[in-house]
Amino acid sequence: MTERISSHAEPDANRPSVLSPVALATLFGDLVDVLIPGNENWPSGSAVGVHGLLLARLVDEWGEAEPRLVAEALLAEGGPLAGHDPARRREIVERFEAARPNLFARLNAAVVLAYYESPLVAEAIRKLGRPYQLHSHLTGYPSRPFDPARDTPTHKRGAFVATDAVKRVDLSGLDLETTRTETWGTRR
Amino acid sequence: MTAQRTCDVLIIGAGATGSLAALVLSQAGLDVVCLEQGSWVEEKDHPHLRSDWTWQRKTNWNPDVTKRRHPDDYPVKSNSSQILMWNGVGGSTNVYGAVWPRYRPSDFRKGTEHGLQPDWPLAYEDLAPFYEQADRLVGVSGLNGDRAMPGREPSPTGPLPPSKVSKRLADAFDRLGWHWWPVEAGVISSDYDGRPACNGCGTCNGCPRGSMSKYSMSIWPKALEAGTELRINARVLKIEKGSDGRATGALYIDRNTGHSHFQKARIVVVAANGVGTPRLLLASDNLANQSDQVGRNLLHHTLVAGEMFVDQPVDGHTGYVASLISREFAETDTSRGFVNGFNFNCVTSSPSAGETAAGWFTNSKAPWGADHHAWFERHFGHGIGIFAIGDDLPNPNNRVTLDPFLTDSDGVPAPVTHYEPGENDKRMMTYMLDRIEDVAKAAGAFEYHLHDYRDAEGVYRTPAWHMIGTARMGADPETSVVNKWHQSWDVPNLFIMDGSVLATGGVVNPTPTISALALRAAGYIRDNFAQLSTTTRAAELNRGDL
């Protein structure tokens, strides 16, 4: 969440957007609904007010000009979304994602987090059968206390080398000095 | 600038180790002053009680000091690791996870074992009683009887409730024939020392209830009651040294008034953590650095992670963040192709709903669009996270230095950190990922993802919540900064109390060891105060034994 496309000191922060505030509101509402549409079990992003939270966070984290810059990035890829069918809306957002991957990733993460903060979405999660509290720190979640008879491991595995038993190991086969591993980790 | 009284002991930093030192020394009746650049972190400052806590964890409660904008912080530049810490009373325990395993005896004998790391100047047995003392003070939960560790006293509170995640993983480890054990945690499973038991809320990232031992709630009240004078918003700019080679005290700025003061002291204790301590020493005219080891040998542990999803719900978003530990691979076995070992010692639960869907520590996340909800229904409550943490080899070029231009708001140069895993570390991390895959398969995961913390350019950007080794202890003044009592080899009344003294990283989270060491060193200062408060004998002459 650190990369900024704008900054609080951006020179043209006061430049008005090409879209009216009403059109901007529609655009952000439409955008969050493409990202998180609703269905019979889940409210859509705009239905729980995600775009309002999103706009405030864009400003707080990345500066006053950020909503305008996001809107302009979307317009550059064929926006606004209003007036288009769902397939075309998706296509515009896909182009936005391809053109501005970092900005899109940041925006999408902010949308998703805002969505799951909604008490209405928490209600939908509980309807799935999962325990879920937005303020779980206040309430906690029920749990079964540790029962020594039931929960103590019964395996007999595990050993350690005692201080006096630490012995020199043979490093000759390791070639740590001469080998340079370049392909490692997940790119192994 | 105003003159102040000469205190017996000046402690710089009110984090984990500063608080323990303050407690021991003020309980002994010494006049103790502690200077902390940050302030108290109150319950309301934590995000835990707000619906937007997941957003806050990415922004102003982000443990990465380079990602939040907090006035108590100082700037840190890093070309590699993420720098995780908190600056304020209680230090990084305001945001930590309190996974609480101990080092093992062989961790102190790596010089003997293979010579690519030094032996510590003390043994596990020297530290064992202080582990017990730390556990009682901090408030710990755990289960006795682990054959993979030396015997110990029972934890002050019993193990935390076993979660569905731990059951699932225990079965997987059994299937693999690998060791596992309920994790020790700096979290209380029953009410203890005036603090309430963990309620399993699943928001561990610090804990404003105090069920997880945040040192501002567990240790500081006792230290204050014993008489420590804690000055907050007091940032130390420089430690001064007199012509006799002794530290005279510290110049600090009161960040509330903007006025600077000099606090005179008979003994100076630095407890500013593995980045803050080398920074301060380097900024104090290269203090205590005749060995040229200050700032070098920065250790973070080798760290890789995995996320797996299983069919049966495990509700990993509930309960304390860690559930069990596996010490199967803790000791060196060179047939694996590397020295040292690792633990699955942060077997974690999964994050909140939003964090599951937005992506947690691997590339697993919900797609946007029509498939979003189906993905969520399949994955949320079904996820299990796992970390493997290993013992990285020291490299003098992995280090903390000072930026030539950037300073904090008070003019102290900003630290710059550089960390790159070495050959042994890379081999170990590859092996660890293979073993995480084994766990995922044994757990019957329908999907799993691995993470090696490398970015698109291949730079290892580990979340460096363990910052150690940068003022390491040793038996040789040429290769270490302090002796076995944390006493500077160069400045006889200067002690380094924090995690920077650790000579090796072990295969575990370090705070139990850091805390035990701090109690031991503080006891030494207390017991030898009269002599230490006047001696000009360099520590190397007596090799740490007065």
Ligand SMILES: Cc1cc2nc3c(=O)[nH]c(=O)nc-3n(C[C@H](O)[C@H](O)[C@H](O)COP(=O)(O)OP(=O)(O)OC[C@H]3O[C@@H](n4cnc5c(N)ncnc54)[C@H](O)[C@@H]3O)c2cc1C
């Ligand atoms: C996100 C996270 C998770 C973690 N999880 C675990 C875990 O599960 N288990 C575990 O064992 N460990 C964990 N840790 C590590 C643990 O928090 C540290 O090991 C421990 O806090 C180190 O104690 P310390 O005294 O060395 O430093 P700190 O606790 O960091 O305290 C240093 C203090 O010094 C102050 N200071 C620095 N410079 C100055 C100055 N110039 N003037 C005045 N004050 C100064 C700072 O403000 C700070 O308060 C975690 C850490 C983080 C960040």
Ligand code: SF4
């Ligand atoms: S799960 Fe327990 S330790 Fe973690 S934040 Fe909640 S109450 Fe605190």
